[in-house]
């Protein structure tokens with residue numbers, strides 16, 4: 020049975036070049052009621068369709084593997100993206116995809132053979148290099164999994180490449196990829212964490228609850244996987260301390276520090292354009308009107324003392340639960356690192372290397 024957020028897909032458009040692909044067959048089997056349109060080479064989806072109700076299986080012609088865009092002037096983690104599609108049927112008010120893409124059509128790159136070839140080339144040309152990769156940058160890694168089985172395919176493909184650690188970042192629970200994993204130390208299932216109030220109010224469209232995410236994380240940990248947690252975006256609201264303290268307490272109800280590969284912390288930040296989208300699409304979301312300044316990278320961030328206050332509070336709670344080495348900041352300055360954690364990425368050879376070591380720490 021498909022989750023409700025996928026049951027509304029009334030139409031599947033597919034590029035003729037991939038209409039006979041295994042991905043197209045699979046989706047057709049799982050969405051038998053949907054209208055099925057084949058687009059000839061060069062043909063585009065016509066404007067005016069109901070965006071959320073369309074799934075587009077596309078022959079993707081760009082690069083599948085690319086560095087995470089990160090940000091200039093701040094400490095970046097050197098993660099590599101495996102690009103499998105665009106957009107997401109869930110509705111988080113703060114979602115960056117609103118500003119990235121012009122439409123909300125769910126796109127899946129169905130020419131998987133081209134992806135496999137590019138990955139194979141990347142790994143054989145760099146056979147001595149380790150890779151920390153993930154699919155959760157331009158879509159949620161697992162949100163379309165019941166339809167596409169993409170992560171399961173990817174996990175299966177990567178079994179031949181032990182130099183790769185794949186992170187699957189999500190706000191839903193789908194563990195069907197687990198049985199394709201040959202070595203649990205090479206897959207890092209990851210879930211977003213937030214204060215319960217923010218999760219309930221700002222993560223709409225049937226995201227799993229925090230408890231459901233943590234229960235799934237525990238299932239993964241019991242099967243030998245280590246999980247990642249992402250507190251991003253941390254948002255200021257009246258009573259934020261109590262809210263985040265509750266989530267931290269919940270984390271340790273379900274997981275031990277040894278179950279966790281790393282935890283990222285990122286305060287709400289945005290390009291000016293995103294604020295406009297949030298104001299328009301989620302008029303009740305008031306956190307966009309906080310005390311922001313323009314950072315060195317052009318993004319709006321909370322004033323540094325406020326960010327430090329947020330981070331100190333979360334770090335203290337997470338340290339009390341036994342996490343320390345696993346904590347890192349997403350796109351923060353050395354000053355903030357030093358003020359909160361008492362160390363900077365320079366102290367351990369750079370964030371890229373540090374996270375790579377943490378990702379591979381459980382290696383067999």
Ligand code: SF4
Nearest residue numbers: 107109110111114159
């Ligand atoms: S789950 Fe992630 S990708 Fe989907 S709407 Fe929320 S923030 Fe955006």
